[in-house]
Amino acid sequence: MAEANIKDYVVGVDLGGTKILAGIFNNSLECVTAAKLSTKPQRGVAKVIERIARCVQDAVDEADLSLKQVSAIGIGAPGSVNSAEGTVIFAPNMEGWKDIPLKKELEKLLGIPVFVENDCNIGALGVYAAELKSKPSSMVGIFVGTGIGGGIIINGELYGGAGHTAGEIGHMVLDINGPKCGCGNKGCFEALASRTAMFQQIKNAVKAGQKTILTEMLGPDLTDLRSGDLRKAIRKGDKFVDKVVEEAAEYIGIATANIINILNPEVVVLGGGVMEALQDEMMSVIVETARDYAMAGSMRGVEIVASDLGDNAGITGGAVLARRNAKP
């Protein structure tokens, strides 16, 4: 049984405001099993950390392994993270998460080295290592979901900047006279092209009398509207939803061009829940718009691709982070 005790596995964790995902990854960076728990942030920070530990244990147990076979845990947390110290500086969507020593607390509970990063950074790392095989020197990941975030890889490493906050591309202003953003400014990328922005636009239009298949599908209040419903509506020929999604894709294309003009990365990867649901509808518009808006020379050698990792980008990146930091 000696072999079974070799620390051949790592765990990647994606901590979100509503759910915790934990995945067990083998040496080939394959996810052998995953577990999910709701976050329940209202129960307080200590309880959430216990739930993270439980989710890890559930996943380990589900894979018929023991914690002794896990060499390290990598976790992505929403908000700003001091990765060197393993603390969550501030998580706007989880009450009480301010200067939380997540690494220390989780290590106490699990007895395994823990490494912490911002969720979008870790998502970018996951895409970079698992999908791009760590080949490009530079990459920017743009994650479009409830909000919009990004992660930047330079010289093969996550780039964090002066205060570990680099990659806040969702708050790049694209339209100075655009709609109000949650951050207080107007016309941020996130206020124009996130799931929240598209849903708000659709709901406002419906209230103002706009006809759409979505109300037939979900009722007049569009309860439980999801990105996948937009795809269904478009495939049923709903011109209105098609236009909303196309406009969001154009904004994503302009943001992509801005990033290419500034950073000229080898690869721009588009991921997140919206891209997962609407990749077929959005990608060609995004690429075409980015080509229109990027400087001619800046597009040379730059690839724009969609990630297929979807919700697994976070746990995959967590596994990469764990693998990179684990002692052999």
Added chain:
Amino acid sequence: MAEANIKDYVVGVDLGGTKILAGIFNNSLECVTAAKLSTKPQRGVAKVIERIARCVQDAVDEADLSLKQVSAIGIGAPGSVNSAEGTVIFAPNMEGWKDIPLKKELEKLLGIPVFVENDCNIGALGVYAAELKSKPSSMVGIFVGTGIGGGIIINGELYGGAGHTAGEIGHMVLDINGPKCGCGNKGCFEALASRTAMFQQIKNAVKAGQKTILTEMLGPDLTDLRSGDLRKAIRKGDKFVDKVVEEAAEYIGIATANIINILNPEVVVLGGGVMEALQDEMMSVIVETARDYAMAGSMRGVEIVASDLGDNAGITGGAVLARRNAKP
């Protein structure tokens, strides 16, 4: 006389569409003397390269030195540059400059190693080494002049990206419905806040009947309008010019915030001719607007400063490039 032959000097050259500047720098990165020639790009590429060589020789002669005392030459060229090969890929403002082996040709004429970079990159390098003493790990230089360009330092090195075109921040879209830019898009940073943009706005307003001290100073056609004239007009109490400059400063502040949100660099430096002339009028508005628009956490540890190098940023950066690459 052996001592005088020690290669203690480097030459920094700033090649622009209208003028060539060459500066002789000593070991302490002080400019001991400089020379200037007009570029005359209409005479053709070969003639311009000869003029660069002549400008270097003029500066060396003016400093009572000989070329033997120069260890290397660093040159900043407008447009996209392959710094590894020392070629100018494309310079939009100089006819015929396409795939020009500038390094090779200049080395033939001068017999000294030559290193080539994009002009904004080299300006950023000059500011970084001479003004910031190479201390920050990361820096972004924003140069506001006829156009707007940028240079990015990451981990103490110039960051070029996949195709050596990183730093094209002048073509970041800030206002999707804004004025048309020379690049064909609408609402680029450069179309909103460059000298060209401000002058255009002033000239259009004057044509439409706007009163301004500028017409008293320069005549109804505003012939030979310069950035310094805007400063004079503001100091004489011209509210209209004040507003134009303030609005441009706000756009520079928003662009600065976008850069901080994306890259979170330790330092953002504002340079170029417009900043040199209007630093006192613009800096407080720029800093205040950037603080308004940057994410709260993203501003932590980030400094926004004005460069005092002015027109000398290019030759200083050229000297730094030469010094870094020169064989000891």
